[in-house]
Amino acid sequence: MARAIRHWSVRHARGLAAFYRVFEHALVALHPLWQALGYERIEKPVAAVEKLTKGFLFDCRMCGQCVLSSTGMSCPMNCPKQMRNGPCGGVRADGCCEVDPSMRCVWVEAVAGSARLPDGEAALKGVQMPLDRRREGRSFWLIVARDSQARREPDRR
Numbered sequence: 125m126a127r128a129i130r131h132w133s134v135r136h137a138r139g140l141a142a143f144y145r146v147f148e149h150a151l152v153a154l155h156p157l158w159q160a161l162g163y164e165r166i167e168k169p170v171a172a173v174e175k176l177t178k179g180f181l182f183d184c185r186m187c188g189q190c191v192l193s194s195t196g197m198s199c200p201m202n203c204p205k206q207m208r209n210g211p212c213g214g215v216r217a218d219g220c221c222e223v224d225p226s227m228r229c230v231w232v233e234a235v236a237g238s239a240r241l242p243d244g245e246a247a248l249k250g251v252q253m254p255l256d257r258r259r260e261g262r263s264f265w266l267i268v269a270r271d272s273q274a275r276r277e278p279d280r281r
Contacts, residue, residue: 126183127227130202133181137197137237137244140181144193148272151265155273163266171263188259188267194247195230196237203230208252 133140158166171186178184182192185201191208192199200208204223211231214222219232238244259267 129181130183130198131228131233133197134233134237135240137240138242140197141193141241148268151269152272155269158266158269159273163270167263167266170266171261174263174265186261186264187255188262188264189253189255190264191252193241194250194252195234196239196241196244196248198230198233198237200230200234200252206255207231208255 175184175186178186178190178192182197182199183202184190184199187201190199200206203212204221205212207230211229212222215229215232216222216225219228221227221229234248238248241247
């Protein structure tokens, strides 16, 4: 079931990306509320909602460094080898994973999803930073809101 929904999400990457752009603006606009409540205080409930939502749509692993918009809505953390910058080289001729032949390679899916996104193919070519394991389980939504606001505010030292 999870793989079928994951595949649906890749097929509908354009619509999901458009929704996320609007959602991201709302998250950033709510920064004063998040700040008033305290980011640390709301981390667990927001992360739980994020895990439920992204877990359902993308089989999200809550790595805390989401790259769905760069990978055509195909989460590279679903790769058994957790390859974040492209396929391992063991992709079978039918597009399936060498480790789990019953599963399509997440990078085959990423290429298909990226083709549906404006500038998706260019985003797919970007190199992803190594995974920071300290962010695992953290809400990427809150990280985006906090980081976007921090970039907007001048340094107050």
